[in-house]
Amino acid sequence: MNRYIYLFFICIGLSFSACNEDHLEVKSPDQLTGESFWRNESDAQAGLAAAYSQLECAIEYWSFAEIKFTVELFPSDLVKLGNDALNYEDWFSIFNFNSTAGNTQTSQYWNIHYRGINYANQVIEKVGAMTEEQISTDAKDKIVAEAKFLRAYYHLKLLLNWEKIILRDAYPKGLSSIDKAVSERSECWDFIIADFEAAASKLPESNTVENIGRATKYTALAYLGKANLFCASETTADAKPYYTAAKTAFASVVASGNYSLESSFISMFNGTNQNSDEVLFELQLSTNTDNGAWFKFPYHRWLKPAGLGGWDEIAGSDYLLQEFKKEGKAAIDGRFDHRLYETLFFEDEYFNDDANPRVYGYTFNSWWDWAGAPRNKTGFRKYLPESSEELSMNSIGNNIPLLRYADVLLMYAETLNELDETASAITHINTVRTRAGMPAMTGSSKTEVSNQIEHERVCELAMEGSRFHDLRRWGKLNATMADHGRTGVSDATHFFPIPESETNSNNAID
Structure with a gap:
């Protein structure tokens, strides 16, 4: 779905009315509304594009990096702040783990993701209600499946950053339906997993060139595996069913044969190898400015x-x-891990x-x-x-990869190791290491494999937003941050506070 046409679709999405209270209704026969817009497949695709448009907060020229990267990277022990960042109190507070409910960056992150959820819910309900005269069954099923994938994706991103979130499974039809309480994390995980499962069952295995960048069956399966893996670490009862479900999902992605590691690591990030065979999901940006579109950022x-x-x-x-240098100059050409030079x-x-x-x-x-x-x-x-x-x-x-096959292989290895299939896990770890020019890992115990996975995830995924969440789910956050000179992390600051904008407008939240 071409990124440069999203601006039009955002406007369409913003025009949908979420309220139908009688005293607020103002109707014009020549104006599209949430009730009159959904007429055919073209309208359905337009609504879906609006749901895609909120991905990664890429909606405003200046705030894209300042929202996405400050929220997702500043809490990590892999970064330190430059001098200019110290001028922005809300950025600095995220880095220091003392951000408040009024923090502008976390508030915008929350609001943008819920806007994406709202657009996805409109597609699920309105397209789902279309007749065969309006849209074919196959097209309807695929569009609704994509919307369910996006709804799960946005909820997942929120759940990784907030301890409790609001499950929005339908778009508000009046002011009274805006008030909704937060849900327990277990309920959120179950909801996210169910949406990814539903999406995977109806999405195509691959996309045509004109639909490049849209979610496929294997995109949904990879995120299904991730959701189950992350959920397993929070499960106080038997986590094995979640690990087993994650294994099944990851195994399907690997067995598909659709993905492989690119020989040039950096090519996936510098604009020379976009939508490569390694990427399962990628933010589609563009330098094309036809018709006033603007989807390039500083x-x-x-x-x-x-x-x-x-x-x-x-x-x-x-x-x-x-960490990059830990193994010394052990690469096949006598250098450090090749990912160091490309990161x-x-x-x-x-x-x-x-x-x-x-x-x-x-x-x-x-x-x-x-x-x-x-x-x-x-x-x-x-x-x-x-x-x-x-x-x-x-x-x-230049596009930004959101989920790569290397990440899938490392999550798959972690899942197998947790299920005591350690030897199989090592195979996938070494596949990732080979691309980095590194020899096979040493060690074969479950603990050694766990430690190696942590090292590989640092080297492979630096700057891709996984580190902080990995440490938290492994129960290593406080100790690791302290070891690396990052103070202020405690049980109370593992998650961001719910924004004031939400608590002020939602009477169901204290």
Whole structure:
């Protein structure tokens, strides 16, 4: 679904009325409403596009990076703040684990995800009620399945960041239905899992070129596996059924043969290999500005280090660099883990080779010295564009992978290890390591495999928003953060507080 047409669909989505209280009704015969809009498959696809449009908070030019990355990356021990980030109190409070219910970034994150849920609910209900004269059964089933996938996805993202959330299984039809209490986490997990299951049963195994980027059966199955795996870690009773369900879902993705690891790790993040064979779900951005569309953002300026003329908002932590180097120069070519060089810029002979300057035509030291930036600053390379021309642009439209096959393999390995199928788990770990130029892992015990999975998830998924949630579900959050110099984490700050905007408008929440 072409990203550049979403702006129109957002406007359509925003025009749907969620209220039908008599005293609020103002009707015009020539104006589309929530009741008159859903006429045919074209309308159904438009409504679905509105639901997709809220993905990853990519709705506003300036706030995209400032919402997504501050909320998802700042709590992690893999980052440290740049000087400019210290100017923004709400950003700094997220990093320090003392954000309040009035925090602008977490409040916007909450609201955007619930807007996506509302759009998805409209599609599920309105398209589900269409007749065969309006839309074919196959088309209806697929569109409703995609909407259920998106509803589960948005709920999952919220549940990872808030201890309790509101399950919105229908869009509000009046002011009275806006008030709804939060649900227990177990109920939320069951709801999310059921939606992913329903989506997987009706979605196609692959998409045509014109529908690239939309969820498929295997996208839904991968997230179904993830939801079961994460839920298992919170289950106080028997977690085995969740691990078993996760194993089944991941096994289906692997057995499909649809996915493989790309030989070039960085190509998936610098815009040169978009929608690759490794990616199961990817945020579709675009430099196309036809008809006034604008789906390119300055996120590279936000991420790139000060030494490259960036805004100095974020850098790699000392721990991240140490973890990458932990195994030494054990790669097949005598270097460190290849993912290190493709994730970070750092002072190293690899980036200081005068004969092959790898920092946009410069060496690390020459550019950092020219910029007056400290050489000990580890800047993120991941997500930066390949060319210096793109790097200097005000905005770029490179896609952002949201779920990769490497992540699926590591979650699959973790699931197998928890089910005492440790030998099989090692096979998938080594598949990921091979792409990174690393030898097979050493060790064979369940504990050794668990430790190796943690290491691989750091090196493979840095900057992809998984670290904080991994530590919390493994029960390692407090101790690990303290070891890495991140204070302020306690049982009370594992999750963000429900925003004031929600508690002020929802009478069912104290």
